[in-house]
Amino acid sequence: MVDKEEFGSFITPEALKGMPIKATFLDEVTWDIPHQNWGVREWNQDFKAMKKMGINTVVMIRAGLGKWIASPFQTLLKKEDVYYPPVDLVEMFLTLADKYNMAFYFGMYDSGKYWQEGLFQKEIDLNMALIDEVWTKYGHHKSFQGWYLSQEISRRTKNMSKIYAEVGKHAKSISGNLTTMVSPYIHGVKTDQVLAGDKALSVKEHEEEWDEILDNVNGAVDIMAFQDGQVDYHELYDYLVINKKLADKYNMKCWTNIESFDRDMPIRFLPIKWEKLLLKLEAARKAGMENAITFEFSHFMSPNSAYLQAGHLYDRYCEHFNI
Amino acid sequence: MVDKEEFGSFITPEALKGMPIKATFLDEVTWDIPHQNWGVREWNQDFKAMKKMGINTVVMIRAGLGKWIASPFQTLLKKEDVYYPPVDLVEMFLTLADKYNMAFYFGMYDSGKYWQEGLFQKEIDLNMALIDEVWTKYGHHKSFQGWYLSQEISRRTKNMSKIYAEVGKHAKSISGNLTTMVSPYIHGVKTDQVLAGDKALSVKEHEEEWDEILDNVNGAVDIMAFQDGQVDYHELYDYLVINKKLADKYNMKCWTNIESFDRDMPIRFLPIKWEKLLLKLEAARKAGMENAITFEFSHFMSPNSAYLQAGHLYDRYCEHFNI
Amino acid sequence: MVDKEEFGSFITPEALKGMPIKATFLDEVTWDIPHQNWGVREWNQDFKAMKKMGINTVVMIRAGLGKWIASPFQTLLKKEDVYYPPVDLVEMFLTLADKYNMAFYFGMYDSGKYWQEGLFQKEIDLNMALIDEVWTKYGHHKSFQGWYLSQEISRRTKNMSKIYAEVGKHAKSISGNLTTMVSPYIHGVKTDQVLAGDKALSVKEHEEEWDEILDNVNGAVDIMAFQDGQVDYHELYDYLVINKKLADKYNMKCWTNIESFDRDMPIRFLPIKWEKLLLKLEAARKAGMENAITFEFSHFMSPNSAYLQAGHLYDRYCEHFNI
Numbered sequence: 001m002v003d004k005e006e007f008g009s010f011i012t013p014e015a016l017k018g019m020p021i022k023a024t025f026l027d028e029v030t031w032d033i034p035h036q037n038w039g040v041r042e043w044n045q046d047f048k049a050m051k052k053m054g055i056n057t058v059v060m061i062r063a064g065l066g067k068w069i070a071s072p073f074q075t076l077l078k079k080e081d082v083y084y085p086p087v088d089l090v091e092m093f094l095t096l097a098d099k100y101n102m103a104f105y106f107g108m109y110d111s112g113k114y115w116q117e118g119l120f121q122k123e124i125d126l127n128m129a130l131i132d133e134v135w136t137k138y139g140h141h142k143s144f145q146g147w148y149l150s151q152e153i154s155r156r157t158k159n160m161s162k163i164y165a166e167v168g169k170h171a172k173s174i175s176g177n178l179t180t181m182v183s184p185y186i187h188g189v190k191t192d193q194v195l196a197g198d199k200a201l202s203v204k205e206h207e208e209e210w211d212e213i214l215d216n217v218n219g220a221v222d223i224m225a226f227q228d229g230q231v232d233y234h235e236l237y238d239y240l241v242i243n244k245k246l247a248d249k250y251n252m253k254c255w256t257n258i259e260s261f262d263r264d265m266p267i268r269f270l271p272i273k274w275e276k277l278l279l280k281l282e283a284a285r286k287a288g289m290e291n292a293i294t295f296e297f298s299h300f301m302s303p304n305s306a307y308l309q310a311g312h313l314y315d316r317y318c319e320h321f322n323i
Numbered sequence: 324m325v326d327k328e329e330f331g332s333f334i335t336p337e338a339l340k341g342m343p344i345k346a347t348f349l350d351e352v353t354w355d356i357p358h359q360n361w362g363v364r365e366w367n368q369d370f371k372a373m374k375k376m377g378i379n380t381v382v383m384i385r386a387g388l389g390k391w392i393a394s395p396f397q398t399l400l401k402k403e404d405v406y407y408p409p410v411d412l413v414e415m416f417l418t419l420a421d422k423y424n425m426a427f428y429f430g431m432y433d434s435g436k437y438w439q440e441g442l443f444q445k446e447i448d449l450n451m452a453l454i455d456e457v458w459t460k461y462g463h464h465k466s467f468q469g470w471y472l473s474q475e476i477s478r479r480t481k482n483m484s485k486i487y488a489e490v491g492k493h494a495k496s497i498s499g500n501l502t503t504m505v506s507p508y509i510h511g512v513k514t515d516q517v518l519a520g521d522k523a524l525s526v527k528e529h530e531e532e533w534d535e536i537l538d539n540v541n542g543a544v545d546i547m548a549f550q551d552g553q554v555d556y557h558e559l560y561d562y563l564v565i566n567k568k569l570a571d572k573y574n575m576k577c578w579t580n581i582e583s584f585d586r587d588m589p590i591r592f593l594p595i596k597w598e599k600l601l602l603k604l605e606a607a608r609k610a611g612m613e614n615a616i617t618f619e620f621s622h623f624m625s626p627n628s629a630y631l632q633a634g635h636l637y638d639r640y641c642e643h644f645n646i
Numbered sequence: 647m648v649d650k651e652e653f654g655s656f657i658t659p660e661a662l663k664g665m666p667i668k669a670t671f672l673d674e675v676t677w678d679i680p681h682q683n684w685g686v687r688e689w690n691q692d693f694k695a696m697k698k699m700g701i702n703t704v705v706m707i708r709a710g711l712g713k714w715i716a717s718p719f720q721t722l723l724k725k726e727d728v729y730y731p732p733v734d735l736v737e738m739f740l741t742l743a744d745k746y747n748m749a750f751y752f753g754m755y756d757s758g759k760y761w762q763e764g765l766f767q768k769e770i771d772l773n774m775a776l777i778d779e780v781w782t783k784y785g786h787h788k789s790f791q792g793w794y795l796s797q798e799i800s801r802r803t804k805n806m807s808k809i810y811a812e813v814g815k816h817a818k819s820i821s822g823n824l825t826t827m828v829s830p831y832i833h834g835v836k837t838d839q840v841l842a843g844d845k846a847l848s849v850k851e852h853e854e855e856w857d858e859i860l861d862n863v864n865g866a867v868d869i870m871a872f873q874d875g876q877v878d879y880h881e882l883y884d885y886l887v888i889n890k891k892l893a894d895k896y897n898m899k900c901w902t903n904i905e906s907f908d909r910d911m912p913i914r915f916l917p918i919k920w921e922k923l924l925l926k927l928e929a930a931r932k933a934g935m936e937n938a939i940t941f942e943f944s945h946f947m948s949p950n951s952a953y954l955q956a957g958h959l960y961d962r963y964c965e966h967f968n969i
Contacts, residue, residue, distance in 0.1 A: 406921070
């Protein structure tokens with residue numbers, strides 16, 4: 001007989017031990033992940049599943065991307081040619097975060113078009129006004145506990161760090177110094193740029209470039225959570241160690257953004273193999289990461305996901321941590 | 324507490340109002356959509372779900388494509404090197420359409436190889452014979468109420484309109500003037516051709532080219548249902564207005580073919596986001612479309628779909644229309 | 647009323663008759679198929695579904711690929727830079743195969759890097775040591791009944807047949823002459839090479855090249871199971887006839903490796919359409935194949951698959967064979 005109780009007999013004797021995931025992004029205004037078309041009932045179920053797994057922080061990935069926005073923000077509706085949204089996602093997420101006693105971080109608007117030198121100020125201005133509107137309208141929620149600077153920068157886009165600095169400082173100043181977070185990516189072997197022929201950054205080059213970038217945003221960013229999927233599994237630990245060293249130097253918390261989707265498959269993207277997630281969680285634990293946030297629970301780790309592999313990943317995760 | 328009754332509190336005050344979808348394609352002999360491997364039991368369930376949502380017309384997308392055919396058509400089996408099919412899909416769809424009191428339109432055979440100048444006559448001849456066979460064999464079904472001219476033409480393939488004209492007229496003449504329908508596409512920014520470097524057609528160019536094409540098929544086509552997914556969301560309304568103007572000029576009904584799959588994602592294709600569908604349904608309503616047919620219910624909007632996002636899209640649709 | 651009993655009325659009068667599938671690969675250390683993240687409970691359910699369908703043989707596709715390995719093999723952990731695995735998949739699969747009274751074949755390690763001329767010996771040495779370790783540790787299982795030479799060769803990689811010969815002979819010699827199996831592929835129209843511009847091999851060229859390759863591995867291989875998905879459906883029968891002729895000449899059993907995923911769709915890969923599977927099963931039956939193994943049950947034909955189309959394919963298969 002093989003039943004659940006016997007599962008332990010197939011676990012290998014020296015199996016890795018990961019660190020727990022306590023946060024997730026909410027990817028509703030999305031770039032490349034197909035939508036699940038959930039209403040509040042489905043989101044309520046999903047917050048419940050997050051909570052059970054140990055998640056205490058949800059980060060709305062962005063307030064908008066190009067013409068798509070998460071809520072009817074007047075500052076954007078008036079100044080930009082955006083679509084009027086059917087649902088107030090910010091109010092819904094905050095209501096659910098309140099209910100489940102979680103922290104909610106608000107992600108900034110990404111115009112998708114003001115990233116070029118000379119246009120930065122427009123992106124900054126839009127977000128400055130948005131922050132004011134959002135804090136006035138939603139700031140009363142007890143779960144509103146942070147800001148996420150959503151522009152994903154890397155070496156090629158490091159001038160964007162100006163946006164981080166100005167926007168981050170403003171958000172902190174009007175909200176009683178709430179936490180700010182960024183999630184940049186490493187210029188590694190799995191970036192589109194390197195896959196297209198560019199050279200990946202060595203660990204040493206990575207350290208030098210980010211030392212400069214972080215110097216630019218000093219005082220504006222509290223949490224640095226590098227994405228962990230652009231480097232190979234055996235390379236990850238070395239980059240994480242550098243990230244921690246840099247975070248310490250600039251008085252930031254160092255989280256890891258652990259991707260729960262699989263970058264190695266022809267279908268872009270489905271849930272990651274548990275073995276790969278575990279390798280990354282072990283590397284993060286060993287490198288001293290202070291927390292792990294995943295991109296993202298609802299598509300790739302949730303028992304409610306349309307990708308049924310995600311529910312099995314949830315089960316494997318819960319088994320590993322005896323949840 | 325957040326429960327279903329509270330959903331309304333997150334709906335935005337000025338949320339759009341779409342027009343209802345009353346028809347769907349049946350995409351069983353498919354070009355690029357993976358099969359669901361349904362038998363009659365699953366199809367029966369799906370017709371039931373269609374009916375509940377308000378669908379009253381089903382359009383079999385094509386009788387065959389290349390070597391694959393929907394039923395053992397003797398005219399094709401004798402003249403073309405096609406595979407003998409395991410199931411008589413036409414009989415099955417008609418039986419279900421009879422049962423659920425729907426209209427069924429029969430889509431023509433697409434050889435996939437007689438599209439070049441000089442070979443058109445072969446495509447026409449095959450379909451002429453097929454129409455005769457099909458009307459004799461299946462015409463007794465009360466749900467057999469129309470013909471679909473399945474060749475999807477656009478500016479580059481406008482000579483194909485000859486096929487429309489001849490085949491459409493013959494189909495009408497032998498069947499007591501049943502309705503005929505076409506569903507061409509706009510040469511817009513999301514066509515493969517334009518994505519590959521070609522220039523999209525402006526609204527004005529679109530009007531001029533289609534004025535010419537429609538003149539060629541005068542009297543052979545009763546319903547024109549342009550696909551709505553090759554232009555961007557904010558461009559759609561302008562094209563729809565022109566389509567309606569053209570349809571009026573040529574005494575056709577103007578439907579919109581609202582795509583329920585998402586063209587903007589790396590996985591080609593999964594169900595569309597409800598917000599996008601709603602934008603298109605609103606544009607169609609405002610532009611005065613007389614009906615909406617979706618491509619297509621069973622994969623992308625059905626609670627029975629293998630893509631679970633589709634079932635959630637169904638729920639969002641039904642909520643919107645209080646179904 | 648349409649219910650299941652009436653399904654027969656839509657089956658076509660001359661519908662094809664396939665041969666049954668009695669074996670499947672287990673693709674857990676995978677190249678391009680996303681993982682389902684199953685634990686022993688889910689695998690137990692899946693073996694039960696296999697058994698019900700008539701499967702009596704499971705073939706673990708490979709012991710490892712590059713850095714990923716199926717079990718903590720000491721010979722690989724010591725000599726190669728591989729990741730330590732979380733679960734002993736070999737022990738789990740053998741335990742389940744014992745329970746369900748199936749035969750289990752062990753697939754070799756594929757380094758992914760020693761395929762070039764001059765490095766073959768390294769690949770051979772690793773597998774020689776692995777075979778010894780595996781037989782000592784797992785050989786006591788009653789279900790351990792064969793070896794699978796996992797390197798998928800074709801004309802371009804025919805020198806790899808050296809690996810087949812040496813490894814196959816060693817595996818047989820230490821295990822009391824257990825069965826050995828290979829599953830090469832035809833250099834047909836659907837290979838990546840031909841899709842990229844290379845010329846497909848004609849049936850005659852295929853025969854000549856494989857006559858030479860099989861001569862090289864004489865005595866080391868008992869079962870030859872060509873993959874059936876690289877040629878078009880109407881071409882398959884002719885290739886299968888040659889495969890059978892070659893197998894007979896070299897005293898091998900001739901199986902077909904019937905792919906249950908669809909190579910013709912933009913999503914790479916989802917379950918195949920039942921009609922296509924049936925065409926291939928009929929071609930295999932007519933060509934005298936001695937057995938059919940599928941790649942693979944758990945993703946593409948199983949009622950437990952994350953791809954729900956797979957469960958419907960299972961239902962269609964069971965209906966066809968009155969299971």
